[in-house]
Each structure stands twice: as structure tokens, then as C-alpha cells.
Amino acid sequence: MANVTIVYYSSTGHTWQIARAVEEGARAAGAKTRLRKVRELAGVEAIAAKPAWKEHLEATRDVPEATLDDLDWADGFVFGTPTRFGLPTAQLKQFIDTLGPLWSQGKLQDKAAAAFTGAGNVHGGQEATLLALHNVFYHWGSIIVPVGYTDKLLYAAGGNPYGVSFTDGRGKGLPEEKLAAARFQGQRISRFASILAAART
16 A cells, blocks of 8 residues: 655646545545645735635635645655646745755655646646656656556546646536546556555665
8 A cells, every 4th residue: 555645736726626536536545644735925915916816715724734744755746736837826936945954865756646737728837847847757757657548548537648637618627538638647657656665665
């Protein structure tokens, strides 16, 4: 049985929906999970100007914030973020920048790693954001577990081999195909996290 941590940032809730589906998939595969958000860095005025942003913060105020222990505990981890100009959000990047102590002790290496993202339009930088997160995993010595084209349901979700990605539904909920792909990603990371955990002992 693997320990899987899902770390995400979400402003209006779409990335949070994907994060929860990833967790569902990991649990269905037998993993113990921790779902963690990163700290909000935006100012009160910016958040208040967008009602959906403020509502989402209120709705998820009880979700614990990610800590170094959550990554130390994990055999595998999945990072999720909206894309900002083809890069992860500042909120997620700030958390990543705190992980130096774990990296320097080798506590992130040989662990399964994956990522998911979303953007406002189909070609909004999703793949660039996933690859940017993969660059972080290379530095850590983590083992990247892409979804690839390993299941037909991934084609229905858009066929992004680097990780699950979505496009903002502009007021509509995320389609079931995207959530199914996220659950699959959770199952896949759990499987490889278990293999790697056994190899480390």
C-alpha cells in the first residue's frame, strides 16, 4: 500500500475538482492519501474582485495546507495547478521553493511524481506547465509517471500524454471524461508509488 500526496492550487475550483478525482483514484487503488492545498498569496482586493474566487476559498477553508511532512510521508505525489503563461502558479511555485531541505536530504528522490493542470482555452499552455513541473521532478530525482496513452479513456479526455489537463468550462462543470482521466491518473501513480516504495526497503 502506497502513501500518495496530492498538492494543488486552485482559485475558482476546477483544479480542486481534478485534485479530488486524483485522490479518489489513488484510494480506489488502495493508497493512503493526503489532499493538500498551498497557501494563497493573492491580496484581499484581487480576490474580492472575483466572486467565484472568494467563494472557492470559503468552500475549501478546511482543506489543510501542504507541509514538508506531507512530501516526506509520501511514496508518490501529484502536483496540480492552473497554468499561468505556460508556467505553474506563483502559489504552487512558492511551496515548491520551500522543499529544499527535503531535496538536500534525498527525501524526494525515487518517489513517483506526476502533474495536472488547466487553462482558459484549449491551447493555453497546459503542456508547457506540465513540462515545467517535470523539470522540478528531474532535479529531485523523482520518477515521473506520465499517463501517456495507457488507457482509451485518456483519448476521450483530450489525449494529453504528459498529465491530465482541462479547459475552463466558462461556468460549466468539468466533463466526466476529465474526472475519469484524473481518477485513472490517481490509480496509476498509486501503482508505481507502491512499486518504488517496495524497492526502497
